[in-house]
Amino acid sequence: xxxxxxxxxxxxxxxxxxxxxxxxxxxxxxxxxxxxxxxxxxxxxxxxxxxxxxxxxxxxxxxxxxxxxxxxxxxxxxxxxxxxxxxxxxxxxxxxxxxxxxxxxxxxxxxxxxxxxxxx
Numbered sequence: 001x002x003x004x005x006x007x008x009x010x011x012x013x014x015x016x017x018x019x020x021x022x023x024x025x026x027x028x029x030x031x032x033x034x035x036x037x038x039x040x041x042x043x044x045x046x047x048x049x050x051x052x053x054x055x056x057x058x059x060x061x062x063x064x065x066x067x068x069x070x071x072x073x074x075x076x077x078x079x080x081x082x083x084x085x086x087x088x089x090x091x092x093x094x095x096x097x098x099x100x101x102x103x104x105x106x107x108x109x110x111x112x113x114x115x116x117x118x119x120x
Contacts, residue, residue, distance in 0.1 A: 001048075001070070001082060001083055001086050002048065002086060002090065003023075004083065004099050005083060005086055005090065005092045005095045005096040005099055006087075006090075006092045006095035006096075007086070007090035007091075007092050008021070008023065008024075010090055011024060011025060012025060012042055012043070012044065013025055013027045013029060013039075013042040013044070014027065014029070015027070015029045015030060015031035015034070016028055016029060016030060016031060017031045017032075018031070027042070029042070031053075032053065033053070033054060034049075034053055034054055034056040035054075036056060036060050036062075036063055036065075039056070039060060039065070040060070040063050040065060044065055045065075045066070046065075046066050046067075046068060046089060046090070047060055047065055047066070047067045047068070048067075048068050048069075048070060048086070049067060049068070049069050049070070050069070050070060050071055050072060051069070052069060057069060068085065068089055070082045070085075070086070076103075076107070079103075080100045080103070080104075083096045083099055083100050084096050084097065084100060087099075
């Protein structure tokens, strides 16, 4: 999402399991056993997490590092909200709005183009 909204150049580190997009700066940070000290060593101004493994959010808060937790989206509205929030947090609200609009337009076109069958 960070790369989609235009904040990719602001990403300084991703965990050792993140591999998309290819230009994401992969590190040895563990996504399964996150360490607040290891994250802090990367000097982040924002940490984006999907869950609060090992209470990483609280540990980072103690270090005065802002955290945005974005659990796996369940609905498209969840995705739109997360994109919008990430865009705002990273200084890319217009780009995030554009991504959301394009997604909605693409989905609407796909739905419109689905052949309708006659119910028997």
